[in-house]
Amino acid sequence: MSRIFGRCFCKSIRFEVDGPEKFACFCYCQSCQRAAGAPVVAWATYRKASFHVIAGSVCWRESSPGVTRGHCAACGTSISYENQARPGEIDIAVSVLDDPDGPEMRAHIWTEDKSPWMKIGDKLPVYKKNIG
Ligand SMILES: [Zn+2]
Numbered sequence: 517m518s519r520i521f522g523r524c525f526c527k528s529i530r531f532e533v534d535g536p537e538k539f540a541c542f543c544y545c546q547s548c549q550r551a552a553g554a555p556v557v558a559w560a561t562y563r564k565a566s567f568h569v570i571a572g573s574v575c576w577r578e579s580s581p582g583v584t585r586g587h588c589a590a591c592g593t594s595i596s597y598e599n600q601a602r603p604g605e606i607d608i609a610v611s612v613l614d615d616p617d618g619p620e621m622r623a624h625i626w627t628e629d630k631s632p633w634m635k636i637g638d639k640l641p642v643y644k645k646n647i648g
């Protein structure tokens with residue numbers, strides 16, 4: 517087990533979580549695109565109980581029924597995703613980790629929402645919707 521740290525763009529929020537991640541994937545769903553203002557979001561899944569905010573406070577918002585997203589109210593950085601269908605887990609945006617190269621990416625999901633100019637260039641499994 518290792519401590520993993522991360523922060524938002526303006527540095528008002530700092531957090532830690534226990535690694536390694538349980539899973540990590542690229543999500544192309546429309547909700548992630550809107551929430552992040554980006555064509556894809558890389559997420560890594562951790563135990564929610566191991567997630568601790570060290571500085572600042574995360575602004576939580578129910579973005580769709582059963583889904584809570586966390587962001588920084590000051591700078592808007594998209595930080596986390598939680599789904600009631602996966603209790604006890606929290607997804608952290610890989611790009612806000614101090615070491616974004618750390619998580620091992622394992623899949624592409626919701627590619628039915630992917631823009632055609634966004635090309636997948638690896639051999640990871642591709643799912644039109646969610647896994648399973
Ligand atoms: Zn911030």
Ligand SMILES: [Zn+2]
Pocket residue numbers: 543544545546547548549626
């Ligand atoms: Zn998504």
